[in-house]
Amino acid sequence: MPYVNIKITDEGVTAAQKAELIQGVTDLLVKVLNKNPQTTVVVIDEINTDNWGIGGETVTEKRKKK
Numbered sequence: 001m002p003y004v005n006i007k008i009t010d011e012g013v014t015a016a017q018k019a020e021l022i023q024g025v026t027d028l029l030v031k032v033l034n035k036n037p038q039t040t041v042v043v044i045d046e047i048n049t050d051n052w053g054i055g056g057e058t059v060t061e062k063r064k065k066k
Contacts, residue, residue, distance in 0.1 A: 001039040002029050009059060010046035036044050 004025050022042045029035040049059035 002035050003041045006044045006046055009049050
C-alpha cells in the first residue's frame with residue numbers, strides 16, 4: 001500500500017488542483033510501480049508560510065524580500 005505525503009504552502013491551491021495532484025500521483029504509481037490504485041493513499045498537507053523555513057527564515061519573510 002503506497003503512502004505519499006505532499007506538503008505545499010497554503011497559498012491559493014484549489015480543490016481541483018489538489019484532486020489533480022492526487023489522481024496524477026496515483027496514476028504514476030500505477031504506471032511505474034504497477035501499484036493498485038485502490039490501496040494507494042495520497043495526503044496533501046497545506047503548511048502556512050510562517051511555519052515553513054528555508055535557509056534560516058520563514059517563507060513569509062523570504063517572499064517579502066522579492
